Amino acid sequence: MSKSADFARRALSPASAFLLFSQSAIVVTGGAVRLTSSGLGCPTWPECVPGSYTPVPNQAEGQLHAWIEFGNRLLTFILVLSALITLIAVLKSGRRDLRILAGGQFLGIFAQGVLGGVTVLTNLNPFAVASHYLLSTILIAASVSLYTRRHIPCIKKSSNRQSDLFSRWHVVGAFIVVVLGTILTGAGPHAGDVDAPRIDLRIQTAALMHGLAVILLLLITVAFFRGDKTDHETKELLVKFFLISIAQGSIGFIQYLQGVPELLVAIHLLGAVLVWIGAWRIWLSVQRQGMDTAR
Incomplete structure (x- = not known):
């Protein structure tokens, strides 16, 4: 192995x-934008205001709202840089099995930027906001896969059908909880702006749907x-997941x-990210076989 390939393999761990961390953090900062009603702090896109990519003095939306939204937009550049470094590390290390994951991260961030623009231009339409969050959920799952597989290839187990089925039900159940959570948010009071449209659904109904999905997920857990064929590693992850989910x-x-x-x-919101990461790690633990060194 060349020195550059060896360095790239060692760099893959901190990069991934x-x-x-960045993919998870931007979900939380995006939540801060919504909770401070700063979603339209920069009322246009890609500019913050017509004629300027940054907030301007005496902006109608207010300096606090403008800079909170602008700061969240700036984090996209950190994400792009992080994804680019990870992609280079994957390419230089010769890890062909990770190229789609790394390249998908890079492309997904750009798609997220475009979707963020659509969200602003539609005045924070709740379905656009939900889509924005769900795309982040997918990117977080992919980044968890990248980090988990940095040393170990993902080889599907063929001898444990019970665990395979359970892991599928579990991760699908977790995703349904996330989706219903976005619907509940879309029907709730924290829209990101006082004039933003909301989902026409009673918040009590949305909360009941979300809560029932959580109970079902806990029962699956x-x-x-x-399960008599669930291995020790997966059981440890399930215990952690259960405790985090109860707290959440x-x-x-x-x-x-x-x-x-x-x-x-x-x-x-932070708890939702941790729950999703936990669910995805459980799915990966079933899909991974042994501790074989990646080719």
Whole structure:
């Protein structure tokens, strides 16, 4: 192995870790934009205001809202740089099995930028906002896969059909919880702007749907854990997932009773990222075979 390839393989760990952190962080900062009603702090796109890519003095939206939204947009450039470094590390290391994941990250970030522009230009249409978040969910899953597979190839197990089915139900259940969470958000009060449209659905109904999906996911988690063919590594991940999900559900229930205060909503958003990462790691643990060194 050449020195450059060896360096690239060693660089892949910190590069993919920072990419995962960045993909997760931008979800939280995007939530901060919404919770501070700064979604239209920069009312146009790609410019912040007509004629300027940055906020301007005496902007009608207010300096605080403008700079919060502008700061969130700037994080996209950090994501692009992180994805580019990871892609170069993958290409130089000779890890052909990771090229689609790394390239998909790079392209997905640009797609996210375009979708963010659509979100602004549609005055924070709740379905555009939800799509924006769900694309981040997909990119987070891909970055988890990149980080997890940096040393180990993902080889599908063919001898454990029970765990394979459980892992599929589990990750699909987690994604349904996320989707219903975006619908609940779209029907709730934190739209990102006081004049933004909302989903025409009673928040009580949306909360009930979301809560029932969470209960179903927890039941799948318990059944998966009790499965006689579930290995030790997966069981450890399931325990962690269950505990995080219980904490997340408790926060969600408390914030609902308290009228969704901003701080609890922000914590719940971070928890949603952790729950999704946990679910995806469980799926990967079943898809991975042994500790074989990647080719």
